[in-house]
Amino acid sequence: MLNLTQKQALVEELRGSFQKAAILILTDYKGLTVEQVNDLRRKLKEVGVEYRVVKNTLLRRAVQETDMAAAQDHFTGPTAVALGYDDPVAVAKVLCEFAKTNDKLAVKAGVMAGKLMDRDRITALSKLPSREELLAKLLGTMNAVPTSFVRVLNGIPAKLVYALAAIKEQKEAA
Template sequence: MGQRKEKELIVEELVEKFSNSKSVVLTDYRGLDVAEVTELRSKLREAGVDYKVAKNTLAYLAAKEVGYESIQEYLSGPTAIAFSDEDPVAPAKILADFAEDHKNLEIKSGLLDGNLLDVNEIKALADIPPREVLLAQVARGMKAPITGLVHCLKYPLNSLVYALNAVKETKE
């Protein structure tokens, strides 16, 4: 296979990844050793996140094809891209946590549903609690008014029972 055909296949794969991903995070992995990169890839894979090292020109061609030209300014130096087509928060959370312990990993930028995010927005995205925690918070929020209503209905009835009991005792 010729070098040109190989590059075309890489661009096609990246176009597919950009198109199908809910979120994308661009990183500079310079300075990480092989063991650290392997550990990072393993953590990302467990969360269903694909982590690809890509030549910047090929990544830009793919991004441009799907309308994400805005990432061009972040495509310099060694670039690895995390793609998530399931959980939009997973790549940001894993990469931000990993970057805290491994200062050589630099988060450059990202995309969330096609919108360009800067480093601070990626870190804010990483701080969003997991889906299960959010669902529990919603359920708790829905339960609180119902519990309050039950108490509101219960106490007037209890008061009426106590009042009737007091009247009964005074008549005896």
């Protein structure tokens, strides 16, 4: 049991985490074994996500005056909080993939940019390409423009060389 001072410190720590987080996803972990929860924590940690189990009353206090306040109606039953700081898609992907193989884990709701998301929206978010994939596509697109431009510029002298070679062959034949 935590005493009052420890609870206040935990609420302040959580509030700071909520303010820094890009996405918050609430899950119901009831029925998962300790090994399964540890496996989920390890997978989430690999993508830079914090996964915590906290009492709902402390969560309600911590979420007040933050962008994540929209989630407070979903703090019921056993609740674990996944906080993503960088890539919201990665958080949703890991949780949805884990939920597919472990039917005991249920995604309740989430909040991103102050907007409440239901389970369907989180699933849709998990199907988007990751930040790295999007950046790679953008880089490929940006790289294709100058490459194509150089090919076009290179084509003009090449056509001139082909034309001169054809004229030379024509004159040699005559």
